[in-house]
Amino acid sequence: MAMKSDAGHGLDRDMAMQPTNCNGTTTPNKSYTGCHANGEAGFQTPKQNGTNRRTPSSTFTFTAEPTIEDVRRMQSEFTDERDWNKFHQPRNLLLAMVGEVGEVSELFQWRGEVAEGLPDWTDSEREHLAHELSDVLIYLVELAEKCHIDLPQAVLRKMALNRLKYPASKVHGSAKKYTEYSD
Numbered sequence: 001m002a003m004k005s006d007a008g009h010g011l012d013r014d015m016a017m018q019p020t021n022c023n024g025t026t027t028p029n030k031s032y033t034g035c036h037a038n039g040e041a042g043f044q045t046p047k048q049n050g051t052n053r054r055t056p057s058s059t060f061t062f063t064a065e066p067t068i069e070d071v072r073r074m075q076s077e078f079t080d081e082r083d084w085n086k087f088h089q090p091r092n093l094l095l096a097m098v099g100e101v102g103e104v105s106e107l108f109q110w111r112g113e114v115a116e117g118l119p120d121w122t123d124s125e126r127e128h129l130a131h132e133l134s135d136v137l138i139y140l141v142e143l144a145e146k147c148h149i150d151l152p153q154a155v156l157r158k159m160a161l162n163r164l165k166y167p168a169s170k171v172h173g174s175a176k177k178y179t180e181y182s183d
């Protein structure tokens with residue numbers, strides 16, 4: 001059935017996303033600070049102390065490819081080859097994505113808190129998680145495509161809004177929602 005994803009999406013490796021600059025290329029180990037009017041991206045090398053200090057966990061990075069556009073194209077080709085576009089309207093894709101989020105949740109269910117890096121998981125369990133996270137990403141990208149949302153650019157705009165909503169100097173170390181902060 002078209003909406004059941006575990007049969008595969010034509011993607012034989014884990015999906016990978018990495019922050020990109022305005023030209024779609026990656027700049028590893030630097031924080032994106034905004035898209036300039038001239039189309040160039042601003043990046044900031046993380047500081048080792050102060051509010052921009054990165055924890056050791058942030059040393060994990062994705063590979064540069066496939067890009068989000070690569071994922072969109074691969075899934076588009078996959079559905080075209082199977083004449084499945086007639087099933088892949090936005091609402092159906094949304095429901096399919098939520099179903100895949102449920103499949104991710106099942107892998108964490110009843111385990112209690114899980115340490116970063118999943119040190120207690122078997123290789124098989126980690127691969128299962130990689131598959132389910134990929135299903136979520138694939139449907140998310142296809143949903144954005146079918147809604148004509150340019151997802152990479154939307155992420156840049158949303159991150160800019162998040163920085164305004166949660167200034168590091170104000171919220172550092174706090175889990176409060178933005179409505180709970182006073183000037």
Ligand SMILES: [Mg+2]
Pocket residue numbers: 005006100103131132135
């Ligand atoms: Mg799945």
